[in-house]
Amino acid sequence: MADHLPILEVEDLHTHFFTKSGVVKAVDGVSFSVKPGETLGIVGESGSGKSITAMSIMKLVPSPPGRIVSGDIRFKGESLLPKKEKEMRKIRGKDISMIFQDPMTSLNPVFSVEKQMLETIMTHENMNKQQARIRAIELLDLVGIPDAAKRLKNYPHEFSGGMRQRVMIAMALACNPKVLIADEPTTALDVTIQAQILDLLKKLQQELGMAIIMITHDLGVVAEVCDRVMVMYAGKPVEFSSVKELFDKPKHPYTWGLLSSIPQIHNRKERLEAIKGLPPDLRDLPKGCSFAPRCSHVKDECLIKDPALSEDETDHFVRCLLYEQEEKVTVHE
């Protein structure tokens, strides 16, 4: 897998929203790439820019007020940014597809699942209705919906939450996409159903070899399914590494804070170590490091200088002055 070329590359992406009360820098310098068969996790709290990153890739950022200000998004080496809406439509759903958090609001309640699935299939594939229907039944089978041929006629409200999410996944997979963006796919589901859906995604990835970008706020989900992970804070990636590295040797104080603020069953603490304060207002980011006002290791320098992403020998990137200095020291020696 490692010698494959990346299927999707995002380079220094900046997506800003130009609102009356100021410019919201929702995504501010995000770079990553995914290879076929790989799962990349993007973690962050609400407002950290993880969903807008996904929307930017699909070019679904509402414009105005939103705009991709700079950067590049390349699919199979080809930039998506100059593409027109018509060309993007051919890519969405076929090459890159997306599943959303809430399957109830992302399916159309007035059309049967059959109608919605056939629409996707027939838009992208050269198939007649008969063939498309056979394909749709195959897909519902694939995602584990029992009695698929009969269920196809049902409307979204006739499915349970977990089953609806399976329908969404089946639709997203209709044209064998190369990249699947899953935006909080299990957040609205119960734990036992979440476990089913995560298992299903892993199984489908092994069978179909697509790349998955998993957007979530749950570090537990990341640990279960991802290969690499990017932690975002206030629109910027603050740490980027393999999952093993991140949980083994987290570097950024924000990641430390996140990891210690989740209660863990195997290690019950008297008290959770919460991150103090609130996430910053994206219209008016603090000078220097955005995390500095909440950081427990803040130094004077952090309030002035915005750190750059630095890398160590294990492909572990971190955006923090604690490590920039370490490097300087080693250079001097």
Next chain:
Amino acid sequence: MSELLRVQNLKKHFPIYKGAIFPKQTGAVQAVDGISITVNQGETLGLVGESGCGKSTAGRTILKLLEPTDGKIFYKGQDITDVKGEELRKLRKEMQLIFQDPYASLNPRKTIEQTVTEPMKIFGMSKEKRQQKLDKLLEVVGLDSYHKSRYPHEFSGGQRQRIGIARALALDPELIICDEPVSALDVSIQAQVINLMEDLQKEFNLTYIFIAHDLSVVHHISDRVAVMYLGEIVEIGDVEELYGNPKHPYTKALLSSIPEARPLEKRERITLEGDLPSPSNPPQGCKFHTRCPWAEDICKQKKPVLKQVPGAEHQVACHLVKEVVEDTEATLV
């Protein structure tokens, strides 16, 4: 520890009617179907289960916000099942509720001051006393007193939840039922609110019934935990005992489904098949038998009752658990 609340065989059924002109009851949603619990002064009882298992309805019925269909509720040894009018109003002072959604549970047209002091006004506290109390409450929940003339939309989710907590504390209650108080919050904020709730419990000697679907949070905050499935308690016990030594197949599956932030530990996961059956038409016998991987014939016919696990504060309702005390008296504790 003295007993504060005792619930005996509590049931809440919601009737289903058919027919527009001459409605006839055709069935009932058996949201809560015979639960018995005891809560001691100063402890936290966790109530976990998936959506639709009746945990919120149980909480609301205990508070008498919903009229119980059957069963008895004792508060401080007094039967409050049929209490009405002025007596009930006085009782409300002692029991309060914290809601899940900090956005929907605050009146958007009232300032924080109005929201928090309203209960005091209803119970006839003088204006001076109200002001003093308000300042103190805001201080204990960690909000600055200049916030009091602001409206809910000016606050973040975590701050709103603090306001909700301040309101619940306004009348010095003894029992607080917390209905998913942190599930709408980001992890870093969630930890702040959990810590706050623990501090307040110590300071004011509060008793919590903590309703949540997040098993890790429940594990962190609870002294004892009850697991609900389709309106019934399937397992109840001391938190460490229940999490360390789960007996019921459903509890085992729930615990093994939690994604944990430990990528290196591979656990054996019990994935449950299918969805929660409808509570308007629950399965015969053990309600869990349709999804239980180990179900036997007896499970389909006979309903299991809670039985004591010897040598521990632990009760389980399952035919397959053999090492229980065959004494039905023990189950009514």
